[in-house]
Amino acid sequence: MQMKTGVEQAVYALVLLSLLPDKAALPGEAIGSRLGASPTYMQKLLRRLGNAGLVQSSAGAKGGFRLKRAPGDIAVYDVYLAVEGRQSMFAPRGTLQDMLDRPGQGCGCRLSALMDEAEASWRSILGRETIETLAEAMRSGGYEAELTDLRQWVRNASRKDEIA
Amino acid sequence: MQMKTGVEQAVYALVLLSLLPDKAALPGEAIGSRLGASPTYMQKLLRRLGNAGLVQSSAGAKGGFRLKRAPGDIAVYDVYLAVEGRQSMFAPRGTLQDMLDRPGQGCGCRLSALMDEAEASWRSILGRETIETLAEAMRSGGYEAELTDLRQWVRNASRKDEIA
DNA sequence: GTACTTTTACTCGGATACCGTCTGTCCGAGTAATTATGG
DNA sequence: CCATAATTACTCGGACAGACGGTATCCGAGTAAAAGTAC
Numbered sequence: 001m002q003m004k005t006g007v008e009q010a011v012y013a014l015v016l017l018s019l020l021p022d023k024a025a026l027p028g029e030a031i032g033s034r035l036g037a038s039p040t041y042m043q044k045l046l047r048r049l050g051n052a053g054l055v056q057s058s059a060g061a062k063g064g065f066r067l068k069r070a071p072g073d074i075a076v077y078d079v080y081l082a083v084e085g086r087q088s089m090f091a092p093r094g095t096l097q098d099m100l101d102r103p104g105q106g107c108g109c110r111l112s113a114l115m116d117e118a119e120a121s122w123r124s125i126l127g128r129e130t131i132e133t134l135a136e137a138m139r140s141g142g143y144e145a146e147l148t149d150l151r152q153w154v155r156n157a158s159r160k161d162e163i164a
Numbered sequence: 165m166q167m168k169t170g171v172e173q174a175v176y177a178l179v180l181l182s183l184l185p186d187k188a189a190l191p192g193e194a195i196g197s198r199l200g201a202s203p204t205y206m207q208k209l210l211r212r213l214g215n216a217g218l219v220q221s222s223a224g225a226k227g228g229f230r231l232k233r234a235p236g237d238i239a240v241y242d243v244y245l246a247v248e249g250r251q252s253m254f255a256p257r258g259t260l261q262d263m264l265d266r267p268g269q270g271c272g273c274r275l276s277a278l279m280d281e282a283e284a285s286w287r288s289i290l291g292r293e294t295i296e297t298l299a300e301a302m303r304s305g306g307y308e309a310e311l312t313d314l315r316q317w318v319r320n321a322s323r324k325d326e327i328a
Numbered sequence: 329g330t331a332c333t334t335t336t337a338c339t340c341g342g343a344t345a346c347c348g349t350c351t352g353t354c355c356g357a358g359t360a361a362t363t364a365t366g367g
Numbered sequence: 368c369c370a371t372a373a374t375t376a377c378t379c380g381g382a383c384a385g386a387c388g389g390t391a392t393c394c395g396a397g398t399a400a401a402a403g404t405a406c
Contacts (some may be wrong), residue, residue, distance in 0.1 A: 003165055003253045036262030041391050055172055060399025061337040076278060092258045095176045098200030100310035110293060111175055112303040118289035125282035129274065137274040146264035151280045153322060205352050225376040312356025
């Protein structure tokens with residue numbers, strides 16, 4: 001019952017992308033190495049975010065990834081969904097039917113309903129915070145200096161040729 | 165992010181034990197085979213439930229397992245805790261610190277707080293239902309006949325020698 | 329200077345290897361009830 | 368009939384094999400920008 005580590009990495013990758021100037025893009029490798037994650041695996045995560053419509057990618061030189069929606073429009077829940085998939089946590093195995101010796105599989109069991117309810121509540125809370133609110137929390141949480149440094153880094157990483 | 169299948173099996177094992185007459189005990193193997201689960205693995209689960217104080221075990225001939233608390237006093241949450249352990253779903257890896265280039269590990273990140281909040285809500289809903297309410301739902305859910313059959317089976321399984 | 333080709337810097341999807349965890353099995357040791365044995 | 372020993376039926380904890388999924392790496396193919404080349 002552990003959440004994939006990719007969810008955390010994906011969330012912060014999106015936070016990073018939210019600092020990107022308009023029309024610019026960030027290569028997956030740069031994102032991965034900045035986050036201390038495996039660059040190749042980060043690529044894979046970004047592709048999933050792309051398939052989920054959270055991120056836009058452009059191939060070719062000077063290509064990379066950028067946000068497809070506004071940061072305030074991307075909830076943590078969306079990221080979770082993109083990385084972990086749509087399946088529910090609890091997968092009933094028909095134990096109740098076996099116990100009652102009922103071949104019918106219509107698991108009208110209360111347990112399943114309870115689990116689904118719990119998960120729905122869990123998900124709804126993940127929907128409360130967005131990439132924007134997370135970034136805002138960093139800004140007002142004593143990380144202003146680091147944020148401006150980070151913004152600077154993002155500029156450099158997104159247009160290396162114009163540094164010199 | 166899949167829940168262990170053992171949780172479902174453990175829940176129904178406890179429901180089964182709640183049908184047991186006073187002072188009687190049910191061997192782990194009988195429980196496992198009745199639930200269509202691996203008997204040896206069910207033993208392992210039952211031992212965990214024992215360590216968690218949900219179940220009482222007696223060794224020796226005519227030994228086995230019985231509930232240690234009243235069925236109304238065992239929440240689904242307790243079962244989950246016994247089987248899955250106490251660790252939280254979200255284990256932060258310090259991605260935020262890496263991103264901000266802050267060696268300090270004090271992850272005051274909003275994400276962690278959000279995840280904890282979501283999990284707390286999830287857990288609290290699992291605390292709503294107990295072994296007793298689940299059994300009651302079965303009783304009033306159209307499974308009366310199966311339940312009396314099951315109760316009969318439990319009697320037999322708990323005192324094999326007096327059958328003949 | 330323009331058209332064309334090559335190089336470079338990326339993404340994309342798949343194939344694959346690694347590794348930890350969950351599932352499942354097995355074993356020796358301990359314990360309690362039952363049965364057998366000896367007097 | 369009683370005390371003691373042997374058998375039986377369990378649990379306990381650990382060790383271990385297998386399967387599966389997440390993590391991570393690599394590859395060929397495709398794409399777009401930039402750089403080089405020819406005229």
